[in-house]
Amino acid sequence: MEKLKALFIKYREAIAYLFFGGVTTLVNIASYALLSRAGLSTGAANAIAWALSVLTAYFTNRRWVFDSKSAGAAAAKEFAAFVACRLGTGVLDELIMVLGVDRLGPRVVTPAHLSLWGLGVKVFSNILVIVLNYVFSKLFIFRKKEG
Secondary structure (H helix, E strand, C coil), X not given: CHHHHHHHHHCHHHHHHHHHHHHHHHHHHHHHHHHHHCCCXXXXXXXXXXXXXXXXXXXXXXXXXXXXXXCHHHHHHHHHHHHHHHHXXXXXXXXXXXXXXXXXXXXXXXXXXXXXXXXXXXXXXXXXXHHHHHHHHHHHHCCCCCC
16 A cells, blocks of 8 residues: 555656546537537637636646646746647647548548547547647646756
């Protein structure tokens, strides 16, 4: 039991990031699925899902993953950096979705399967985005201040 506890402590940040990344991914995919089924275009549904997931990610990452103590102007700067990095990966996600669903999808699947194809493309895109977001968060946004 002590070994398990030691492993958890050692990898707490990565475990928390994966857990809350999963929560954020569920928010993203569920929002996209609901909005696209409601008739929104791929781009619009994906953009709204992205915005909802960015807010979810910021608050969970700040509090439970990277344990940020920033306040005031420093917290505003942190949030701005977080959103800026997420905009970059959001643009990547948007490109993957529009190209993968709207352009490639009709060429590789029947119209009846396009919705399922879109969810598959969304999952693929989310995996890539999660990895990039962790790197940006760890190296640029929530890095520990030295000294």
